Amino acid sequence: MSFVGERVLVTGGASFIGSHLVEDLVAAGADVRVADDFSSGRNENLTAVWDDIEVVEGDLKDPFFARKATEGMDRVFHLAADHGGRGYISKYPANCATNMALDNTVFEAAAKNDVPKITFASSACAYPTDIQQERTPLREDMISFDVRGGAFADETYGWAKLMGELSLRAFHEQYGVDASSVRIFTAYGPRENESHAVIALMAKAYAEQEPFQIWGDGEQTRNFTYVNDITRALMLASEHITDGSAVNAGVPDYISINEVCEVIFDKLGWRPDEIDYMTDKPVGVKHRAADTTRAEELLGWTPEYSLEAGIERTLDWYVTHRKKEDVRRDLETLLTSR
Numbered sequence: 001m002s003f004v005g006e007r008v009l010v011t012g013g014a015s016f017i018g019s020h021l022v023e024d025l026v027a028a029g030a031d032v033r034v035a036d037d038f039s040s041g042r043n044e045n046l047t048a049v050w051d052d053i054e055v056v057e058g059d060l061k062d063p064f065f066a067r068k069a070t071e072g073m074d075r076v077f078h079l080a081a082d083h084g085g086r087g088y089i090s091k092y093p094a095n096c097a098t099n100m101a102l103d104n105t106v107f108e109a110a111a112k113n114d115v116p117k118i119t120f121a122s123s124a125c126a127y128p129t130d131i132q133q134e135r136t137p138l139r140e141d142m143i144s145f146d147v148r149g150g151a152f153a154d155e156t157y158g159w160a161k162l163m164g165e166l167s168l169r170a171f172h173e174q175y176g177v178d179a180s181s182v183r184i185f186t187a188y189g190p191r192e193n194e195s196h197a198v199i200a201l202m203a204k205a206y207a208e209q210e211p212f213q214i215w216g217d218g219e220q221t222r223n224f225t226y227v228n229d230i231t232r233a234l235m236l237a238s239e240h241i242t243d244g245s246a247v248n249a250g251v252p253d254y255i256s257i258n259e260v261c262e263v264i265f266d267k268l269g270w271r272p273d274e275i276d277y278m279t280d281k282p283v284g285v286k287h288r289a290a291d292t293t294r295a296e297e298l299l300g301w302t303p304e305y306s307l308e309a310g311i312e313r314t315l316d317w318y319v320t321h322r323k324k325e326d327v328r329r330d331l332e333t334l335l336t337s338r
Helices: 016-027 043-052 063-070 086-091 093-112 155-175 197-206 227-240 257-268 293-299 307-321 324-336
Strands: 007-011 031-036 054-057 075-078 117-123 178-184 212-215 243-249 275-278
Touching: 007 016, 007 063, 016 031, 016 043, 016 075, 016 227, 031 043, 031 063, 043 054, 054 063, 063 093, 075 093, 075 227, 086 093, 086 155, 086 324, 093 117, 093 155, 117 155, 117 227, 155 178, 155 243, 178 227, 197 212, 197 257, 197 307, 197 324, 212 257, 227 243, 227 293, 243 293, 257 307
Parallel strands: 007 031, 007 075, 031 054, 075 117, 117 178, 178 243, 212 275
Antiparallel strands: none
16 A cells, blocks of 8 residues: 555544554655544654654544644544543443544544545444344444444444444535545554553453453453554555445454453463452453455455464563553553543
């Protein structure tokens, strides 16, 4: 992929996924602007490319700031959102609901500034929850905006993402903007915080938590997808999808929390004497994995990183950037902070 000379805005570009996308776009030759309110994003996430990008700080729900941020852009990657791990989206539904206003403000600003292409970071949480109790691979056509009862998203966060997809399709229809949505499935990697599953488990293991706490029975599955596979999917979607439709970005494997823990324990060379399965905690749906047929056919995309390779890279980053004594002291706060 070549984005040489293109002016590209990444909203939420100082965040976990956003900062990796910014790095990939810079490497592909893009002239990148980051718009972020730094509520969860960090300047240090952009250290590697700081001298090569423009950063504007503000609230993208403010129409004036959104117009300023999108002005003069050739593409927009819209990743900004109020979000967190399962505990966060369960505890703060009103915060997540504000994403609907955010998305519409960004799309309207981009359309009125004649931005030709918009790619939206959607979520696997947009899928109906009732079909995720068994191991049923999730296909894009399992959501329909045209069929009665065609949607049943996962908590307020999922409904907001689904409404973002619908809104972007409307802007495509009315303004002719090339549009795409990427349904992200359980991304993980360096720079993610401890409120998300993989980093939370790493933090507990690194702190040598005893007994080791796992939410639920540990048999719930997700398709944990390494962050650079996600950013590649976003860039390919921006190149190849124009009609506002959605595509999955996730591994097609059902990986249990217990399996993730075993990989982490092996990589750290430590394992707990006892595991406390906390079945009273929110765990979301029972099983989730992506059908990647559409991504393969339209984008030529398949995930490149195995779970073992991704966890090794992430764990190397984590132990390099976190002091064990600090993680032990602040563990409970870290697990619930955005």
